[in-house]
Amino acid sequence: MTSNIIPYPPTGNDHRIILAGTDLIFESIDNIFVYPSLLDIDRLKKALSRTLSIWPILAGRVIVNDDQYRIEFSDQSIPFTYTENDQLECWPNLPVVIDDATICEPFIDVVQYKPVDEPLLRIKVTRLLRSNEYVFGTSFSHLVGDAASNIHFLNDLSRLYQDLEPLLPRPIFDRHLWTKEDADVSFLSNLKPYRNADKCEIIATNFARDQANSDQLNLSFSSIQLAKLHSLAGDKDEVTVHDALNAYMIVTMNNNSIQISNEYFQRAYILVNYRDLLHSIAPVGHVGNSFVIMLTSDFPNPFSLISIAKTIRQAINKCRHEDFLKKWIPTADLMMRQIIKDDKLNCVWDTNEVVINSNFKYDWSNQVDFGMTNQCRFHTITSLKSYFRIFRLNPVKDKESHWIKDQDGAEVSFRIEKGAMKNKFLETYRHDIKTNFINVE
Numbered sequence: 001m002t003s004n005i006i007p008y009p010p011t012g013n014d015h016r017i018i019l020a021g022t023d024l025i026f027e028s029i030d031n032i033f034v035y036p037s038l039l040d041i042d043r044l045k046k047a048l049s050r051t052l053s054i055w056p057i058l059a060g061r062v063i064v065n066d067d068q069y070r071i072e073f074s075d076q077s078i079p080f081t082y083t084e085n086d087q088l089e090c091w092p093n094l095p096v097v098i099d100d101a102t103i104c105e106p107f108i109d110v111v112q113y114k115p116v117d118e119p120l121l122r123i124k125v126t127r128l129l130r131s132n133e134y135v136f137g138t139s140f141s142h143l144v145g146d147a148a149s150n151i152h153f154l155n156d157l158s159r160l161y162q163d164l165e166p167l168l169p170r171p172i173f174d175r176h177l178w179t180k181e182d183a184d185v186s187f188l189s190n191l192k193p194y195r196n197a198d199k200c201e202i203i204a205t206n207f208a209r210d211q212a213n214s215d216q217l218n219l220s221f222s223s224i225q226l227a228k229l230h231s232l233a234g235d236k237d238e239v240t241v242h243d244a245l246n247a248y249m250i251v252t253m254n255n256n257s258i259q260i261s262n263e264y265f266q267r268a269y270i271l272v273n274y275r276d277l278l279h280s281i282a283p284v285g286h287v288g289n290s291f292v293i294m295l296t297s298d299f300p301n302p303f304s305l306i307s308i309a310k311t312i313r314q315a316i317n318k319c320r321h322e323d324f325l326k327k328w329i330p331t332a333d334l335m336m337r338q339i340i341k342d343d344k345l346n347c348v349w350d351t352n353e354v355v356i357n358s359n360f361k362y363d364w365s366n367q368v369d370f371g372m373t374n375q376c377r378f379h380t381i382t383s384l385k386s387y388f389r390i391f392r393l394n395p396v397k398d399k400e401s402h403w404i405k406d407q408d409g410a411e412v413s414f415r416i417e418k419g420a421m422k423n424k425f426l427e428t429y430r431h432d433i434k435t436n437f438i439n440v441e
Helices: 041-054 101-107 147-161 185-190 200-213 223-232 241-260 305-319 322-341 420-434
Strands: 002-005 015-018 028-035 061-065 068-073 078-085 121-128 133-141 214-221 267-273 291-295 353-358 377-381 387-392 410-417
Touching: 002 041, 028 101, 028 147, 041 078, 041 121, 041 147, 101 121, 101 133, 101 377, 133 147, 185 322, 200 214, 200 410, 214 223, 214 420, 223 241, 223 305, 241 305, 241 353, 241 387, 241 410, 241 420, 267 305, 291 305, 291 322, 305 322, 410 420
Parallel strands: 078 121, 267 353, 353 387
Antiparallel strands: 002 078, 015 068, 028 133, 028 377, 061 068, 121 133, 214 410, 267 291, 387 410
C-alpha cells in the first residue's frame, strides 16, 4: 500500500535553487535500516510530513532548462509504501555492505532520475511477519546532497518520530554558483578524477568486467584493533585512527600483490567533506554534495604503514585549506558541467590507485534508531574493485540475546581479484588479527 505524504505545514513557496556542477550526480543513495520491534506507521507518516516541512527541497522536483538544472520547492508528495513479508523467518545476519543487490531490492523503492515527474525521496517500510521486525528502506536523490545531507535528514526524521526537536543546525539549501571566470585552469593538474572521465557505456562495461573477475570482502575491525593499528602508524597527533586503517588496507594489499603480480598501489583518491571550512560556501548544515575528491601524492614507501598513513593525512590537510578549496571547487564545477554535457562519468582510476570513500564519521544506525538505541542495523549496497567503503559496525546479539555494539569499530568493504590475490589477502588479514598485528610495520 502506497500513501502520498505531503509536507505539513507547506514551506516550499515555489522557491527554486540552481544546482552547482558538482551536484550533478544522477544516482540515488539507497539504504536499509532494520529494527527488532514495532515501528508505528501512522506516527512515522506524521513525522515524515513534519520533516518535509523542514526539508522542502525533498518535496520538490527537478527542472531542466538547456544545461541548467534546478530544484523547485513545490511542496509535492513523497511516496511512502508499507508492505508485509511472510517469507523471511527473520532478517539475516549480513555485513553492512551487502554484495547481493537482489537481497535489498524488495525492500527499497528506488528514486529514478526523471525531471519534473520523479520525487527526490522514496520511503518503503516492510514488516517481517514471522519475526515482527521492521525494514525501513530509503532512497534519496544524490542531486539533493551527499551522505552527510542524507543522514542529517534521516536524523531529523528519527527525532521527530520520538517527539524530540531536531538538532541544530537546521538544513541550509541555497547553493553557491560559480562562473567560468572563477575556475583556475592552472589547477587542472589537481583534478585528475575529472580529467579521467569516460563515456558511460565504457565505464559500465569495465565495471561489469571487474565485478565478474572479483569478489567482495567485508572486513571487521574492533575498536581495540583499530587502536592498535593507530599506535603502529606513528605520532597519534599527526595521523588519525582512520588514516591508520586505510594505510593498513593499502600496505596489506601491496605486500601481497607485489608477490603475485609485481603490481601495487602507489597513491589514493580520498573523498573529503569540506563543510564549515568555507563558511560562505558550505556552512555546517549545508545540504549539497560538499566534498572534494583528493588525490594523494605518491606514497614515499608503499610498503610502510607509517609512510602511507602520513601521506593520506597530508592530502586531507592540504585540501582543507581555504585557498586550495577556492581554486578546486569552481574548477571542478566547470569540469563536471562539461562531463555531463559530454555524457561521461568521472568514475575512472588507474590500476595503481585506490579510492577511499568513508562513512566512518557517520554512525548511521545510531543516528536513525527511532529510539531503539543500539538495536538498529544499517545496510547499503554496491562495492567496487579497489574502492574502500568504510562504515561503523552494526550491533549484534550477545549470548543472552541482548543487543551490544562496539561503538568505535569499523567495517571495510571492497572488491578484490578472485583467486590467489583474494586468498593471500585473507590469509594475511586473519593472521594479523590473530597475532594483534605483530608483523605490521
